[in-house]
Amino acid sequence: MSDKEFDRPALTSGAVAASVSVASTYGIRASDPQVLADAYSVRVHLKPAPIVARISTLTSILRSPIESWLARELSVAKFLAAKSAPVVPPSDLLPAIPHHCDGLAMTFWRYFEPISDAVPARAIVGRMQAELHAVLRDYPGDLPLLAPPLNDIPRGIDRLKQLGNILPASDLTLLQTTYDRLLPQLTDPAGLLQPLHGDAHALNLIPTAKGLLWNDFEDTCTGSIAWDCINLDDEGLAAYPNAPDLATLQPYRSMRKLHAIVWVYAMLPELPDWLESAKALLDDLRNAEAVSDDRLNPTDSNIY
Numbered sequence: 001m002s003d004k005e006f007d008r009p010a011l012t013s014g015a016v017a018a019s020v021s022v023a024s025t026y027g028i029r030a031s032d033p034q035v036l037a038d039a040y041s042v043r044v045h046l047k048p049a050p051i052v053a054r055i056s057t058l059t060s061i062l063r064s065p066i067e068s069w070l071a072r073e074l075s076v077a078k079f080l081a082a083k084s085a086p087v088v089p090p091s092d093l094l095p096a097i098p099h100h101c102d103g104l105a106m107t108f109w110r111y112f113e114p115i116s117d118a119v120p121a122r123a124i125v126g127r128m129q130a131e132l133h134a135v136l137r138d139y140p141g142d143l144p145l146l147a148p149p150l151n152d153i154p155r156g157i158d159r160l161k162q163l164g165n166i167l168p169a170s171d172l173t174l175l176q177t178t179y180d181r182l183l184p185q186l187t188d189p190a191g192l193l194q195p196l197h198g199d200a201h202a203l204n205l206i207p208t209a210k211g212l213l214w215n216d217f218e219d220t221c222t223g224s225i226a227w228d229c230i231n232l233d234d235e236g237l238a239a240y241p242n243a244p245d246l247a248t249l250q251p252y253r254s255m256r257k258l259h260a261i262v263w264v265y266a267m268l269p270e271l272p273d274w275l276e277s278a279k280a281l282l283d284d285l286r287n288a289e290a291v292s293d294d295r296l297n298p299t300d301s302n303i304y
Contacts, residue, residue: 006270011057015042018101019053023108026094039271045111051091055106058270059218062155062263066105070098073217074107075141076195080214085135086128087214088112088206112208120212125202126232126239132214133225136195143195146186147221149259153179156266166265171282174289178258185251191224191244201231226252257281 012035020030023046030046037043040058045051060066074096081089090096091108098105120128144150157175160166167175197204198219205212221227226244229237230252237243264278 008270012038012042014102015055015057015104015106016044018104019044019046019055019106019108022099022101022106023049023051023053023094028093039273040267046108049093050111051093052109052111053106054109055104057104058267060105061270062152062159062266067098069147069218070105070107072141072143072220074098076136076139076143076217076220077109079139079141080132080135083135083138085132085214086211087217112206112210112213114206115209116207118207119202120205120207122202122233122235123239124212125205126236126243128205128212128214129197129200129228129232129236130240130243132197132200133194133228136197139195143220143222145193145221146223146227148198148219149186149255150183153255153259153262156262159266160262163269166268171286174285175258175262178254178285178289182251182255182258186223186227186255191226191248193222193224196221196223196225196228198227199231200228224248224252227256230256257285261285 016033016035020033023030028046028049028051030049030051032047034045034047035042036045036052042055042057044053044055046053056063056066056070059069063069074090077087077089078096080087089110091110094108096108098107100106153175157172157179160172160175197214197217198221199216200214204214204216206215224244226249229240229244230249232240232243261278261281264274265282268275
């Protein structure tokens with residue numbers, strides 16, 4: 001897809017219009033919609049209604065059918081809200097299901113006004129993540145194993161091959177071999193599997209008058225708690241009781257970096273915003289592979 005073919009402002013305005021249209025079918029008036037975020041999905045505060053619409057615009061490129069991801073998110077959030085966990089719940093002003101309009105899928109959530117721009121303290125994030133995991137252990141629904149990396153990476157590599165003009169064949173091979181090497185360590189983990197947030201980092205905690213609330217469960221899945229814990233630094237891990245050790249976390253951290261590389265490059269025709277950070281991660285991966293090759297094939301300039 002070329003830059004001329006992709007019109008991001010038009011996609012965003014279409015997403016806003018679609019969410020307003022769906023809301024209106026339930027008698028909800030959104031006369032002053034405000035875009036809160038616009039990246040791989042669009043989030044819109046349907047002012048004056050206390051509702052945030054989350055419209056899947058670009059995520060469906062790698063996550064199809066996107067409805068299954070949205071349905072899991074709604075189900076987990078409803079479960080957590082019923083358990084009085086600190087989460088943003090689905091809106092109760094219209095059905096808590098994936099909705100559709102003009103080819104776009106969307107969900108609707110209760111709006112909470114952020115009271116601060118400050119990132120939550122690291123120890124607080126670690127403690128809250130542990131508390132969230134404790135409640136999630138009782139979630140009764142079915143969740144796929146590590147859906148973000150196990151779905152997005154192979155689909156992203158396939159898309160890069162189809163596009164053909166983003167990365168050279170050597171890099172595509174590097175991405176695939178790295179994935180193949182890490183995969184057994186994640187699909188046959190030593191620890192117990194349980195429901196996860198899937199993307200449990202500090203920026204998915206919203207500071208509100210009711211306290212910090214977890215948000216954005218689209219990546220919810222089952223797996224080792226290590227997948228969520230890689231979002232914690234040393235201080236956060238110290239606040240998480242019985243956190244995984246560094247050796248356990250390492251393959252998950254490597255897979256997380258690979259996930260970021262593949263996701264950004266696969267979405268490059270539509271959203272180049274994070275290219276520089278992805279380039280740095282890919283350079284690190286190339287360098288690590290080069291060091292590994294040197295160890296396997298040592299050379300000695302004095303051998304002859």
